[in-house]
Amino acid sequence: MDAIALVQHFGKPDLFLTMTCNPAWPEIKEHLLSTDEAQNRPDLISRVFRAKIAELKTDISKRNIFGKVAAYMYTIEFQKRGLPHAHFFIILANEYKLITPEAYNSIISAELPDEVKEPDLYQRVLKHMMHGPCGDLDSTNSCMKKKGYCKFSYPKQFADQTLKGKDACSIYKRRNTGKMVKIREKPLDNSWVVPYNPFLLGKFNCHMNVEVCSDIKVVKYLYKYICKGHDKIAFAVNNNDVNVEIDEIKEYQSARWVSPPEATWRLFGFPISEMNPSVLQLQLHLKGQQFVSFKSNADINTILNNPMIKMTMLTEFFLYEYIE
Structure with a gap:
């Protein structure tokens, strides 16, 4: 509800950005021992990713790489294999x-870059921004649903220009140039490129998916998507002794897997989510029926005569609105 409050005030989000940790970052590899591996250093992964998130926030909110930002929020999640990734919602100011x-194309690209003119970007797109292969090329890919199609709808359709799709999703410019690249021994073209921002991909060298929130229909779904919480599993613990009476209710357990990077992230006290500007919930109450906190040994007359107990965030909010 706090996130939806931003939409009510600033309008629908304009950009949806996903950033995933790259264990091959130089900041991680240079601090590993010769016999060590990145997965053995969750403390290092968490600290480096936290620093990258701070730099990304600076690019978005202070350097205004997408234009002036009215509001943004992000949440940190952890993949099944443990690597952290962040989901950003960005609401731009009205003039941006x-x-x-043309505005879409200035921020987002969904094509293979020129290998000669932009060799570094070309290599990073191949490494981080190519989906699959799946479908007819590989039916065993994790993105494949039981019905036999990719849950992310790859390969995408070709388009000579950027368009607004019928299902509230943008159709990005993906020209059928005939250019093919080999990913995991399979030939892929522009229809397999995950939308990205060239500047951010070149700077951060990791999976950096940037999408346009093209319609108000996607707002509720996307906010629910990034605020869905952690995955949980329900299971029952049974005793093999047939002579022991089993209490199924007491034996029922609900649990979740906490990966080492998530554990260290929480131990370090790093934020899981952030919203700017912040949204503060006001406690609703009738006149004179607000909650009052006091010490057990306090004098009741002193409490009742204290003018501050009549002032709550709700009453002061209405007073501020009246003065304005």
Whole structure:
């Protein structure tokens, strides 16, 4: 509800960004022993990713790489294999709203870059931003549903220009140039490129998916998506002794897997989510029926005569609105 409050005030989000930790970052590898591996240093992974998130926030909110930002929020999640990734929602100021296809194309690319003119970006797109292969090329990929199609709808359709799709998703410019690259021994073209921002991909060298939130229909789903919480599993513990009466209710357990990077992230006290500007919930109450906190040994007359107990965040909010 706090996130939706931002939408009510600033309008729908304009950009949805996902950033995933890269265990091959130089900041991680240079601090590993010759016999060590990145998965053995969750403390190092957490600290480096936290620093990368701080730099990304600076690029978005202070350097205004997408334009002036009115509000943003992000949450940190952890993949099944343990690596952290962040989901960002960005709401741009009115004068920087993305309205035209040209504005979309200035921020997002969904094509293979020129191998000669941009060799570094080309290699990073191949490494981080190519989906699959799945479907007819590999039916065993984890993205494949039981019905036999990719849950992310890859390969995408070709398009000579950026368009707004019928299902509230943008159709990015993906020209059928005939250019193919080999990923995991399979030939892929522009229809397999995950949308990215060239500047951010070149700077951070990791999976950096950037999408346009093109319609108000996607707002509720996307906010629910990034605020869904952790995965849980329900299981029962049974005793093999047939002579022991089993209490199924007491034996029922609910648990979740906490990976080492998530454990160290929480031990370090790093934030799991952040919202800017912050949203503060006001406690609702009738006149004179607010909660009052006091020490057990306090004098009751002193409490009742204290004018501060009549002032709550709700009453002061209405007073502020009246003065304004």
